[in-house]
Amino acid sequence: MNTLFDIQENRKARKAERTRVDILEAAARAFARNTRATMQDIAAEAGYTVPSLYAYFRSKEEITQGLNDLVNREMMSAFDLPYPDSLTFAQKLELLLRHSLEFVDRRRDTFAVLMQQMSDIASEEADQPLSRFSLAHLRVADWMRVHTTPADLGGRAPEDVALLLMGVFQTFFIHWLSLDRPPSLTDRASLMVDLLLHGASGPHRDFHHSP
Amino acid sequence: MNTLFDIQENRKARKAERTRVDILEAAARAFARNTRATMQDIAAEAGYTVPSLYAYFRSKEEITQGLNDLVNREMMSAFDLPYPDSLTFAQKLELLLRHSLEFVDRRRDTFAVLMQQMSDIASEEADQPLSRFSLAHLRVADWMRVHTTPADLGGRAPEDVALLLMGVFQTFFIHWLSLDRPPSLTDRASLMVDLLLHGASGPHRDFHHSP
Amino acid sequence: MNTLFDIQENRKARKAERTRVDILEAAARAFARNTRATMQDIAAEAGYTVPSLYAYFRSKEEITQGLNDLVNREMMSAFDLPYPDSLTFAQKLELLLRHSLEFVDRRRDTFAVLMQQMSDIASEEADQPLSRFSLAHLRVADWMRVHTTPADLGGRAPEDVALLLMGVFQTFFIHWLSLDRPPSLTDRASLMVDLLLHGASGPHRDFHHSP
Amino acid sequence: MNTLFDIQENRKARKAERTRVDILEAAARAFARNTRATMQDIAAEAGYTVPSLYAYFRSKEEITQGLNDLVNREMMSAFDLPYPDSLTFAQKLELLLRHSLEFVDRRRDTFAVLMQQMSDIASEEADQPLSRFSLAHLRVADWMRVHTTPADLGGRAPEDVALLLMGVFQTFFIHWLSLDRPPSLTDRASLMVDLLLHGASGPHRDFHHSP
DNA sequence: CATGAATGAGCATTCATTCAT
C-alpha cells in the first residue's frame, strides 16, 4: 500500500529524473553549439551553476554518456518497429525514415550531437571496441537483411546499401541544420526515399512501369 | 634582375614553405589520431619542439586553418578538372570520384580531419558566414549544374543530388577509415557511381522483360 | 521555581547536548578512518544529513574544535585525579598511565584524532598562542613537578622527563592503532612504566653483584 | 668522448635536477607550515607558478612521494652506518642519534613532514601494505637486534625498546620545532641517550658503578 | 633558427555552507 511517504519519495524521484533529462537536453544544445562545450557551458544552458550538475551526474563523462544513450535509444527504436511483409521496400523505407525524422524534427540539437559523433573516427572511449559509426552501420545492414529481398537491393550487399542510406540521412540532416528557418525535415522523406531507391537518375518512367 | 641576395631569399622562402607543409601534414596525422591533439602532439609528430611551430604559424588556430585550406584546395581541385561534354553523366561522375578518391587514398589522415569538420555544424569562426559543409554543398551543386542535363538528374534539383553525392562519399570514406587494413578506396568508385546513379534498387535491368 | 516551560526547555537542551556529543563521536570515527573526512562523511557516520549538523554546530571548524575539547578534557582529567603522596613515583606513574589508557581503550578513534593533532606543529588557529603539543607538555611537566621529588627524576628537569613520558605514550599508542586486532592497551601499562623509569637498560638488577 | 653537446646536455640535466630538489625543499617548508598545503602554496614557496611545477613533477602525488623518498633515504641512512662491536650500546646509541639529529638540524622542515606522516595512521596510499610508522618501527627494531645484546635491553623485546627510542626522538623533535629560536638539537643527544638508557630515574650513581 | 623555461587562462571536480520548505 502506498503511504504518504512513498508518494512524496516518488514525486521527488520523478522531479530529480526530470531535472536529469533537462540537463541532458541542455547539454545537447551546448554540444550542438560547440563540440568542445565545457561544464560551464552546459550549466549556463541548463540554468544551473556547475556544482549543481554534479548533484545529478557524477561526471561530465556521465552526462555525455547519458546523452548518447538517450539519442541511441531514440534512434535505434525506429529499427525495432514493425515493418509488415505486405509493404514494399519503398514503403518500408519511407516508414523507417519518417519515424527517424520525426525524432530529428523534435530533437534537433540532440541529433546534431549524434551526427557529430558519427564522424568521430577514433572512438573517444578506448574500451569501446566499435565506433558509433560501425555500430550504426551494422544495425542498418541488419535491418536491410531482414526487410528486403535481394531484388530490392539490386543484388548488392546490404552493407553497401546501408552506407547509402546513412549517407543520405546524414547529409540531408546537416544541410537542414545549416538552414536558418528550417522547415520540417520529415517533409523531405519522400525525396530521400526517391533518391535512395533510384539514385540521381531518378525513377525510370519511360519504361514499362509508366502508364 | 635577380641578385644573389634575392636567390638566397628565395631559397629560404621555399624551404620555409616546405616546413610549413610538413608541419601541416604532421598536424593532420595528429588530429586523425586524436581529435583533441595538442600543440605538443603536433610538434612530436612533426619532429620539432613546440615553440618552433610558432616560427611558422602564429597560432594553433592558424595551423588548423592552414590544414583546412590545404585539404580544401586538394578536394576542390577535382571540380576544376575538365569534364568534356562528350562524356556521359555516369562517366563524368566516375571521373570526379576517382580524382577525389585518389587524393583520399594518398592522404588518408588529412581527409579524416576534413570529414570531421564537415559534421561540425557550428562554424568554428563566427566571422565565417558559411559552414564548411555549406561551401562544399554549393560547390558540388554548381558542378552538377554545369556538367549535367536535367534529364541526368531525373528532373531533381542539383542541390538535392549534391547532397546524395556528398552523403555517399562521406559514409564510404568513414567506413573505409574504420577498416583495419583498408584496401584502396578508389576501387570502390564503380560501386559508388552505381549507387549514386541508380540507388538501392540498382540499375534498371527490367526483371520482368529480360530474357 | 521551575515552570513546565522550564522543564521542557531543559529536556530539549539536554537532548540537544546529547546529539552534539553523538555528532562529535561520529566525527571522531570519520576522522580516524580518513584524515580528510568531509562533512558528508561525518553526517553519514552520525546518521544525519549534512545540513542537520549545522543545527548543532556553526561550522566544520566548530566540530573539530569541539572534538578537540572533548578529547582534551578527557585526557587532561587524568592529571586532576588524586595521587596520594604515600605512593611511590612508580606507583603514581602507573596510576596515571592506567587512567589515561583506559580512556584510550574505550575511545580508540577519538584519541587517534588527538595524536594526529599532537604532531601538527603549526597550530591550526593562528590566534592560538600555543600548540596543542606545548599545552600538553606544560601540563605533564606540571604534574611531574607536583608529584615527584628531584630524586625521582634523577635530578633532571621535569620538562625533559615529560617529553620522555609523552613520547612513550604516543609511540605505544600509534603502534597499538596499527595492529589489526589490538589487545587492551592498558595491559601494556607495566611495561611502559618500566621503560619510563629505567629506560632501555631495564631495572638495575645489578648483574655483577646479584647472587 | 665527451662532445660539447654532451656537456651541455649534462649541465641542463644537472640544473633540472637542482630545480627538482629546490621544489621538494619548498614543498617541505609548505607542508611544515600547513599539512594541507596546496600546489599553490608549494609554488609560492618555491618562487614559481603552479604550472611550472608540472614541468618537473607529473603530479602533486609525485612531489609528495619525492619528498618522502628524500626524507626516508636520509633518515634510514643513519641505520646503515657502521657501528663497531667495540662500542658500548650507549656509544652506539649516541652515534645513531647524532647522525640522525644532524640531518634534523640541517633539514628542519623536511623532518617536520616526516614526523607528521609518522602519526598518520591510515596510510594515505591504499596500496601501501604498511604505514610509514610500521616501516620505521621494523627498521629500528632490526637495528636493535643487530647492535645490542639481550643484556643491553634488560631482556626486553627489541620492538618495545624501539618504540621507546622512536617516542623520545619524536617528542624531542616536536618540542624543538615549537621553540622560537631553537638551539641545535644535536646538543640534546646526550640527554636523550641518558633518558633512553636509564629512564626517568636516571643512572644509578649510588651503586657499585660510582667511584 | 631552435629550444628550455615559464605562465595566464581555463577545465573538471570537490566541499563547506546556505536556505526555502
Added chain:
DNA sequence: AATGAATGAATGCTCATTCAT
C-alpha cells in the same frame, strides 16, 4: 527539527603561448 537543492570558493591539472638564450 530536518532536509533537498543549490552555490562560491577552492584544488589539481592542462594547454596554448611567450621569451631569453
